[in-house]
Amino acid sequence: MDTFSESEIARFYNGRCVFITGGTGFMGKVLVEKLLRSCPGLKNMYLLLRNKKGLAPRQRLEQLLNDKIFERIREENPKSLNKIIPISGDxxxxxxGIxxxxxxxxxxNVSVIFHSAATIKFEEPLRVAVNYNMLGTRRxxxxxxxxxxxxxxxxVSTAYANCDRQKIDEVIYDPKITPQQLIDAIEWMSDEMIENILPKLLGARPNTxxxxxxxxxxxxxxxxxxxPVAIVRPSIVTASRREPYPGWVDNIHNVTGIFLASSKGVLxxxxxNSSAVLDIIPVDIVINLMITVAWNTATKPQNSILIYNCSSGMLNPITIGDIEKYTFPLAIKYPCSEHFRYPGLTIRSNRFLHNxxxxxxHYMPAYIFDTISALTGGNRMMVRIYEKLHKATEQLVFFATRQWQFKSTNIRDLQEQLSEVDQKTFCFDVKQIHWPQYLEDYYLGIRRYILxxxxxxxxxxxxxxxxxxxxxxxxxxxxFFGLFNAFMYRSGAGSYIWSSAKSKLFDFVQSQV
Incomplete structure (x- = not known):
């Protein structure tokens, strides 16, 4: 008997149809691939797709299925890709728009809905964020x-939806303003008025x-x-741990962008805060949990909405200092083919020293590079790159300098209900993450899938x-020696030190030849 026929979760999807929003996003792609590969009895999968960049939904689906993530399915069971049906909408x-x-x-036909579509831009204007994340959910x-x-x-929500609290239980907290009050307000408010009241609306939260x-x-x-509704709250979603491939990633958001910029010597x-826990969670762990949660919601009806805080910080924590220790050697062991400078990232907890x-x-080499580039007919780009990089890293600072305690009782209870086969096939046990190996796969994944x-x-x-x-x-x-010579060469001691230093420089050059 094959694994999928032994899996109670896989059997649940036999003959059923699912509807997915956000299917072309980072998490959405992994969800689509995992369902097709691990739930072969699935009847059909409907993806909500909008026109984008001149491509119609059918064309976007063809583009999606040519993605590297579906290579394994194209080799093992290409006919399963025919189960995906594009639904034109927004x-x-x-x-x-259906x-x-x-x-x-x-x-x-639909039995299960996975709603993961959202705008993940932290600094999205409030009006846009409301339309995507709130009104989109209402639709x-x-x-x-x-x-x-x-x-x-x-x-799909986020573990940081309630980041204005330190201890976050698996409950929905009462808001200071109701959803409808906010929706009604932005309908008549000008953009200027919204910007003026935004700090008060956000309170201790960092963004829209x-x-x-x-x-x-x-x-x-x-x-x-x-x-029958359930909510999954992932923390900072990062490259896959195991599926579809170790280290698979297709964007440069959050941690991935930092790894990439540091490996190229840019950052x-x-x-x-080196001692702070960075609550990262591999994308395949989140997806396995979502698929399992749908099964649990359907087969074991609840009297209330179950919330699942999907995070690693309480059960298998890793600090920023540990990440720095593990990842810097990887930039040397698995270097990319092109660099701006030799890799040399340093984590600093002193804001003034960092500045x-x-x-x-950062800026001095960037301006020198852009000046030389302009004089030789090239493009000025490094200053712009640094401006974008600093904005992106500043957005992460809030989440990487604070600590939260995410309660995860529902996830542990769900884990205990699964058979041995399902625990392996749809693994979402964060205790199984071996961080050094995961980060090594992550780095190799950035080389292969991003670069x-x-x-x-x-x-x-x-x-x-x-x-x-x-x-x-x-x-x-x-x-160094040029500056030293300019200020000290005329003194006898300076002349001696300069001669000695030149000798050491000559020895160094000889050792590299």
Whole structure:
């Protein structure tokens, strides 16, 4: 008997149809791939797709299925890809922009809904964030009410929806403003008025993303009625631990962007608390939990909405200092083929000292590079890159300098209900994460899936990095001794030290030849 026939969760999906919003996003792709591969009895999968960049939904689906993430399925069971049916629509439009014919198809066939579509831009204007994260959720709820055989609606929130609290239980907290009050207010307020009241609306929250995700949870509680609903709250979602491939990632958001920028020698200083726990969670763990939660919601009806805080910080913590210790050697062991400078990231807890190094080690080299580039007919880009990088890292500072305690009783209870087969097939046990191995796979994943550099290029990249190291050290010596010569050469002691230093520089050069 094969594994999937032994899996109670996989059997649940036999003959059933699912509807997914956000299916082309980072998490959505992993969800689609995992369902197709691990639940082969699934009947059909409907993906909500909008027109984007001149591509119609059908074209976007073809583009999606050519993604590297589906390579394993294309090799093992290509016919399963025919189960994916594009539904033309838009989360930001009333009725989800779905045609009547498509609506009839969903109402007739769908049993499970996974709602993961959202804007994840932290600094999104409030009006836009409300439309995506709150009104989008309302539109999905309205659709769910029309589906008579709906067995589960899994809503993806965030562990930081209630980041204004230190201890976060698996409950929906009462908001200071109701969802409808906020929706009504932004309908008549000008953008200027919204900006003026935003600090008060946010309170201790850092951005519109966490605010609107929290209010979306309240909206679900108020409007779902008797619908079978569950909420999954992941923390900082990062590259896959195991599936579809170790280290798979397709974007440069949050931690991935920092790893990439530091490996290329661009990011040199980062203002964080080294002793703080960075609550990262591999994307495949989140997806396995979502699939399992849908099964549990359908087969074991609850009297209330169950919340699942999907995080690692309480059960298998890793500090920022540990991440720094594990990852810096990886930038040398698995270097990328091209660098701006030799890798050398330092985590600093002193804001003033960090700002000094940002000026000296970020902006000064960037302006020098852009000046030389402009004089030689090239593009000025490094200053712009640093401006974007600093904005992105500042957004992470709030989450990487504070600590939260996420209660995860529901996840532990769910884990205990699973058979041995399902615990392995749909693993969401964060205690099984071995951080050094995971981070190594993460780095290799960035090389392969973001930079498109195969492992076969590593030996040549190491040689390039060694030459870069030699060049950097030579420049550093020349600058230091040049300055030293300018200020001290005329003194007898300075002359002696200068001669000795030149001898050491000569020995160093000889050792590298």
């Amino acid at each position: 989360i930001t439009v009333d009725g989800l 045609s009547q014919n498509d609506l009839n198809q969903l109402v007739k 999905v709820i309205k659709l769910a009410h029309q589906i008579p055989q709906l067995e589960a609606l899994v809503h 993303y966490t605010l609107t995700k929290a209010l979306a949870e309240t909206m679900i509680m108020e409007e779902c009625g008797s619908l 040199r200083s980062l203002y964080l 000094v190094f940002v000026l000296l080690d 498109k550099e195969e492992n076969s290029t590593i030996p040549a990249a190491r040689k390039n990095l060694k030459r870069l190291y030699f060049t950097n050290k030579t420049i550093e010596y020349l600058i």
